[in-house]
Amino acid sequence: MGAVKSPIGDEAQKIAGDVLQGSLIDLIDLSLVAKQAHWNLTGRNFKVVHEHLDEIVALARGGQDDVAERAVAIGVNPDGRARTVADRTRIPQLEAGYLDDDKVVAAVTDILAQIIARFRERITATDEADPVTQDLLIGIARELEKQHWMFQAQT
Template sequence: MAAIKSPLTESAQKVAGNALQGALVDLIDLALVAKQAHWNLTGRNFKVVHEHLDEVVDLARQSQDDVAERAVAIGVNPDGRARTVADRSELPQLEAGYLADDKVVSAVTDTLAQIIGRFRERIAQTDEPDPVTQDLLIGITHGLEKQHWMFQAQT
């Protein structure tokens, strides 16, 4: 199969591709962390937090697809393989077993804050080389920041 020709210069493609790959790893792992918490949640606020975690999973899954498709559109192969995500993830992992709702809210709040920080760095990095990728990252950050606010309000 022929490679996709990039609309970007080689250097712009590299910057945007790296930003997109990092975003992809963060989003895949966020979906996994949130689903793990969703399955093992306990506590007085179970239902609200349980359903809220699914909102985070949905956002992460939709966003990872958008990120991967943007990567392909600029001629970069996205790598969402389990080993790649495990090797490159910077997210703290949840404990195994049942998880108290207050601990989950705190952990998800912290996790979202970390991801948002990295997304904001990627936004800055893609400003000049690829404003289209930057726009995608800005939109995703908007959703992540909304979820961060909503989880933070529960602490």
């Protein structure tokens, strides 16, 4: 199969492609960070936070698939390789070893706030370039903001 012909213009494709790639990296690393915290969590609120982290993982994994498939639909190849994510992530990494539940809640709250800020910038960037991509990002941002609120309420 040859390259997918983009249904949008070259400039719009470039803007949307860059936005989608950045979103993909954020979502892949969010799922990894949340799973790392899930496995190493300790503390009095272990069960609630442990289960809540799995909600973050499910949200991030679903979102990354939607983002990557949108990129392909507009003729852009998504790059979710481990090396790419490691080199380009902007998400602060958690410490190795056991993690206190209060520290995890604070870290995840902060990480979600950072990702939401980037998603909001991407939503603005795609306003004219690609409203379909913008709609996808709005839906993911809505769910990220809901999770941010729920984690923030635990601090």
